[in-house]
Amino acid sequence: MEYLIHIAILISIYAILGLSLNLVVGFTGLLSVTQAAFYGIGAYVTAILLTSTGMNFFLAMLISIVITAVLSLAIGFVLSKFKDDYYALGSFGFNVIIYSIFLNWQSLTRGPLGIPGIPRPSLFGLTFSENAWFLVLALVCALIIYGICQYITHSSFGRVLKAIREDEKAIQVFGYRVLWYKLAIFVVSAGMAAVAGSLFASYITFIDPSSFTLTESIFILAVVILGGMANNKGAVIGAICLILLPEILRFVGFPDEIAAQMRQVVYGVILILLMLYRPQGLLGEYRF
Amino acid sequence: MDIIPQLIVNSIIAGAIYAMIALGFNLIYGTAKFFDLGYGAMATIGGYTVFYFYKGLGLDLYLSVILGVLVAGVIGVVVYRLVYAPLRKRKSSGMVLLVAALGVMTALQSIVAIIFTSQFQTLSQNAGSENVYTIFGGVITQTQLIILILGLLIMIGIGLLFRYTLFGKAIKAVGDDEEVSKIVGINTSRVIGWTFFIGSAIAGLAGILVGFDTGIEPTMGMSLLLKGVIACIIGGIGNVYGGVLGAFLLGFIENFGIWQISGEWKDAIAFGVLIIFLLFRPQGILKK
Numbered sequence: 001m002e003y004l005i006h007i008a009i010l011i012s013i014y015a016i017l018g019l020s021l022n023l024v025v026g027f028t029g030l031l032s033v034t035q036a037a038f039y040g041i042g043a044y045v046t047a048i049l050l051t052s053t054g055m056n057f058f059l060a061m062l063i064s065i066v067i068t069a070v071l072s073l074a075i076g077f078v079l080s081k082f083k084d085d086y087y088a089l090g091s092f093g094f095n096v097i098i099y100s101i102f103l104n105w106q107s108l109t110r111g112p113l114g115i116p117g118i119p120r121p122s123l124f125g126l127t128f129s130e131n132a133w134f135l136v137l138a139l140v141c142a143l144i145i146y147g148i149c150q151y152i153t154h155s156s157f158g159r160v161l162k163a164i165r166e167d168e169k170a171i172q173v174f175g176y177r178v179l180w181y182k183l184a185i186f187v188v189s190a191g192m193a194a195v196a197g198s199l200f201a202s203y204i205t206f207i208d209p210s211s212f213t214l215t216e217s218i219f220i221l222a223v224v225i226l227g228g229m230a231n232n233k234g235a236v237i238g239a240i241c242l243i244l245l246p247e248i249l250r251f252v253g254f255p256d257e258i259a260a261q262m263r264q265v266v267y268g269v270i271l272i273l274l275m276l277y278r279p280q281g282l283l284g285e286y287r288f
Numbered sequence: 289m290d291i292i293p294q295l296i297v298n299s300i301i302a303g304a305i306y307a308m309i310a311l312g313f314n315l316i317y318g319t320a321k322f323f324d325l326g327y328g329a330m331a332t333i334g335g336y337t338v339f340y341f342y343k344g345l346g347l348d349l350y351l352s353v354i355l356g357v358l359v360a361g362v363i364g365v366v367v368y369r370l371v372y373a374p375l376r377k378r379k380s381s382g383m384v385l386l387v388a389a390l391g392v393m394t395a396l397q398s399i400v401a402i403i404f405t406s407q408f409q410t411l412s413q414n415a416g417s418e419n420v421y422t423i424f425g426g427v428i429t430q431t432q433l434i435i436l437i438l439g440l441l442i443m444i445g446i447g448l449l450f451r452y453t454l455f456g457k458a459i460k461a462v463g464d465d466e467e468v469s470k471i472v473g474i475n476t477s478r479v480i481g482w483t484f485f486i487g488s489a490i491a492g493l494a495g496i497l498v499g500f501d502t503g504i505e506p507t508m509g510m511s512l513l514l515k516g517v518i519a520c521i522i523g524g525i526g527n528v529y530g531g532v533l534g535a536f537l538l539g540f541i542e543n544f545g546i547w548q549i550s551g552e553w554k555d556a557i558a559f560g561v562l563i564i565f566l567l568f569r570p571q572g573i574l575k576k
């Protein structure tokens with residue numbers, strides 16, 4: 001039971017990440033491979049605030065959303081100058097740079113040692129120290145994010161995003177400020193990733209830079225692409241599939257070290273097969 | 289020992305390695321016209337093949353190196369035939385190819401990690417007791433001298449290939465216009481296959497040399513590749529000489545950068561340079 005709850009919490013966190021990245025990759029058509037950086041910033045800000053000041057988790061989460069949003073605004077502004085392949089490469093760059101900061105700003109992040117002893121959240125005297133309660137919290141967060149994503153993508157704002165994806169020039173001719181829309185959705189997406197980061201930090205109670213590498217960004221991209229681009233349900237299904245699959249591998253009897261690598265082999269192969277046979281993913285409405 | 293001459297020597301050695309990766313990458317980009325990120329895995333495969341034959345089976349050094357280069361080249365072609373060729377036939381966009389290449393990279397890298405574990409290994413038998421030479425006050429090991437010589441030979445070789453051979457002209461023609469090349473009777477699929485072989489073999493050699501100089505680990509391909517790509521973009525993508533120029537420039541910036549800051553920031557510096565170039569001179573130093 002405890003094991004199932006653990007899996008469910010992970011799925012919720014990755015569903016949030018998938019939903020957030022889908023806004024940028026699926027709906028707006030910008031191939032961003034830097035989501036793990038925002039996920040990491042959210043996690044680190046929460047962890048540092050909780051361990052050094054002992055403030056309430058929800059306040060810390062709010063602050064980490066704001067800080068991540070501000071940073072993503074700057075990064076998004078630079079990235080908005082690039083197109084297609086170069087956009088992807090530039091976003092790679094930011095992931096590596098932010099990872100280096102986690103690793104090397106030792107006075108703040110403790111570098112490769114990581115930050116241990118992050119407390120679990122508490123609200124009105126109720127602490128989410130039991131995993132079952134934490135699952136409730138994670139699910140509520142995931143549901144709220146899902147609702148926001150549904151709202152955004154069905155609003156007129158969402159339609160403009162899709163129009164940017166289909167034909168950026170045309171929508172510019174109609175007088176929309178494309179840059180503003182791209183920045184807005186990039187910042188919203190990063191803020192959501194920060195929520196996932198906060199949850200992750202306080203759930204595992206320990207973070208180190210290795211959770212926020214380029215590989216992790218590619219994994220989140222795989223979640224989006226497998227589930228289906230530009231489909232919110234798809235992102236959730238992608239998260240479920242990609243979290244469950246390696247667990248099944250573990251059950252088949254691979255040792256842990258190999259199972260971790262198998263997970264990467266599996267999602268690498270999934271990415272290749274999807275591109276070959278179904279580039280829009282399972283429920284996708286859009287392909288590159 | 290003076291620091292400046294040593295830094296210059298180190299920069300040139302790093303530049304030579306990056307130049308090899310950049311040459312192969314540019315060769316592939318020049319004909320196939322997409323960012324083949326899976327290409328980095330060939331460096332890993334080259335390094336580990338030598339590790340297997342030379343240290344594992346105790347084969348002759350030169351034979352192992354030749355085998356390593358060949359295996360890397362062959363796997364490069366196999367990946368092209370299985371993944372990229374069908375995608376290109378369907379006229380998939382550059383982003384589809386990029387995502388597929390990310391899949392190739394992750395999968396191959398993890399397969400290597402499963403077979404050989406993800407530990408750092410050295411290739412050379414007599415690490416630490418190598419012959420060292422002093423040039424202009426900078427110290428250089430025998431392996432590094434070999435890196436410089438081989439790097440130079442490959443640069444000259446590629447230059448001659450383009451200038452004097454029919455095959456080199458065919459590569460250029462395919463790069464300029466694949467359709468027209470086909471009409472005039474060039475077997476474009478074979479030409480591209482060969483560029484993948486040559487490019488991947490060069491990457492394999494670079495991986496092997498890095499393995500003898502420092503060591504090998506499964507993730508080495510990714511970092512080598514990213515440096516090679518950055519070198520290409522700085523120098524001017526698709527321009528063979530630009531890639532070499534960019535590689536040495538990157539080598540110098542990195543080594544002088546870590547002299548001023550600290551070693552751990554190497555990757556961040558490289559990507560910082562990339563982003564600055566993408567912003568202010570996206571076509572690179574030498575435009576094609």
